[in-house]
Amino acid sequence: MRSLFTSFFLCLCLLASPAMAVAPDEILDDPALEARARVLSAELRCMVCQNQSIDDSDAPLAKDLRVLVRERLVAGDSDAQVIDYLVSRYGEFVLLKPRFAWNTLALWAAGPLALVAGLFAIILALRKRRAQSAQAADSPVAGLSEEEERRLKALLEDNG
Missing domain, CATH: 1.10.8.640 (Cytochrome C biogenesis protein)
Known part of the structure; x- marks a missing residue:
């Protein structure tokens, strides 16, 4: 076997x-x-x-x-x-x-440029997500627009 x-x-x-x-x-x-x-x-x-x-x-x-x-x-x-x-x-x-020559510069640079652009996009997305989560933590109810938050605050103050 x-x-x-x-x-x-x-x-x-x-x-x-x-x-x-x-x-x-x-x-x-x-x-x-x-x-x-x-x-x-x-x-x-x-x-x-x-x-x-x-x-x-x-x-x-x-x-x-x-x-x-x-x-x-x-x-x-x-x-x-x-x-x-x-x-x-x-x-x-x-x-x-x-x-590697002047006429092939774009070919050689495309890979590193795509990598840098991808990293930049990831960093921006993480910052945006962090800002949204910080904003959601500050608001009394997550997911409300600014107008809805003002109305909610006004109602909560009136009810005391």
Whole structure:
């Protein structure tokens, strides 16, 4: 029973691991170049899938990009030259993590600005709630308008 459970667990772990779409015919003979190609492929977006790297995608365009990356590396290009070539050909969108530049400033600033705006909104909401609870504690009957409170005070004073 224990060996069955162990086998099941190992199969489950293998299924949960990320699927690499690199075909055996794409793999370079030089392990150093192949490692560089894998690192670069993990940084490049599949133009078809758009949320996967070309290393993970099974799309034909991703295969073409993987082959192109390997061809450029075999030709002697540096990692930066390969990235620059692909960006010049496909635009910044090909990068999973866009470069920090003036034209991408809004993209990089959007997350922190949204966080600050959310914190500011929470602080304002807490202050408003605190002010309302303080006002409710001061009024004789919670939930009355100012006009109703004046009428209530006048009636209570008349009845003494």
